[in-house]
Amino acid sequence: MTKTNEKIHVLVDEKLGGIKREYMEIDRKAEVGEKIVIVEKADCDDWYENGAIFTVNRDRPGKSHIESDTARCGGNNNGFILREEYHVLEPTDIVHIDGQRYEMADRKAKVGEKVITITKCDIYSKGEIGTVGYQSPPRYIYVRFETRAVAWRVPHEDYLVLVPLEKCEKTFENKNSGYKEIKNLIHNDLGITRQDIQEMISVAVSNEVQKLFESGKLDIIVGAKIDSLIEEGFRDGGRLLYGFKERVSQTVSDEVGKRIANVLNIKVEVRGDH
Template identity: 80%
Template sequence: MTKSNVNIHVLADETLGGIKREYIEVDRKAEVGERIIIVKADCQSEYRNGDMAFVSRFVKDDSRLGYYVESILANGQSIALYDREYRVLKPTDIVHIDGQRYEMADRKAKVGEKVITITKCDIYCKGEIGTVGYQSPPRYIYVRFETRAVAWRVPHEDYRVLVPLDKCEKTFENKNSGYKEIKNLIHNDLGITRQDIQEMISVAVSNEVQKLFESGKLDIIVGAKIDSLIEEGFRDGGRLLYGFKDRVSQTVSDEVGKRIAKVLNINVELKEERN
């Protein structure tokens, strides 16, 4: 998992039957019914930083000419908070089931995929987990729930597809770990510094540029493009357009760069994945 400055809390979500769900802290005014976390407690005797509560209502405070939030702590205690004292805990689409992380995707499920119900009916409750047995287009799928012996018909609006995340994250971690191992080998075991690597690249590029000029391939590569630029430049009044020199220079630079990258097989994919 990539590092982030976002504070994440894994809490039981009663709207999903108590399934563990990831919440993130959001710095905004809460709404009635939302879950909040105290981050700058004014009154340490009644509540502390880190305490969580549900917002029950908003109350006008005439003495301070503002509003405060009345909330209920886990122990049932009612407290009053100003906006500066808390952050909203916003639910994400990521849930924890049997020690694994899943993303709840809002799309039609495929046969064999795992789903979670998000509504309640006479047959199933919120937060029930099941596997898709077969489809009944266009509105339904048949799900075999873990707590039931037979498959039940479930409309698409009543479920979310559970997409496993751990496998994707482990793949990324393995790639990142491989990069770090190579980096440590280069710097620590072989004693090669960043300056040494830059000098190696500089020498390799210089050699390829020299070969390119000596072989005459540069004329072949950029000649046609420069002829086209010259023709374009003399169209208006027989004078070259402003910036012609820079455009020719950029064309040569681009083509030489492409040639060198191809010959040296320069690969930047791993670097891009780490960003």
């Protein structure tokens, strides 16, 4: 199983024109062209140390080991690196530009947003930064690149939107702070425990289910769908299809869950094993 950790490396991404990008360490076999970092040097005669970063140039057929030209030395002419020595550095969607962290989002840009080009053409190269001046729907935006005097038409598939992470992180922190205040109020000031909350939800759900059965609304809601399932089931030579009982049970469960969620204004997940 692939393992991850929290180690982040900020490296130049040549594929984005030299923009600095965040990479995450992943404990798996590397592919040709990927970056790796040495985490547990095996041979004391190799010149590199833990923390050295290489690009994979060759794979070893039938094995998990790799070779990198920049890892070559007198006793290691091929740049051979054991699988146990390295972690793969996978690129994330986060880049660093002028000291600011941005997340690259794959969507249509709005006027005033920053974008980064991910393809090369006669006008612009990969990794050029610009600001959207105005849109030319449905396929283009006009971008004023930082290194050019005039705006150029850029198709949607040629760029990613740069979303400032500081703004996103502050929003998350504010929401998280509000959540903690409410949680503290519930537990500390009101003295309501998690078990109390679960019991209140259980009672509310039970009451709503009882109301559905007593009012006869459940028959109306589910009846038409079950009739359709029966009709579908008898198409196969007059015999009900395999799994008919389970499909009817799931239909009833789904509809009850939807109605309860609408009435109580909560998200209800109906499990199939109940």
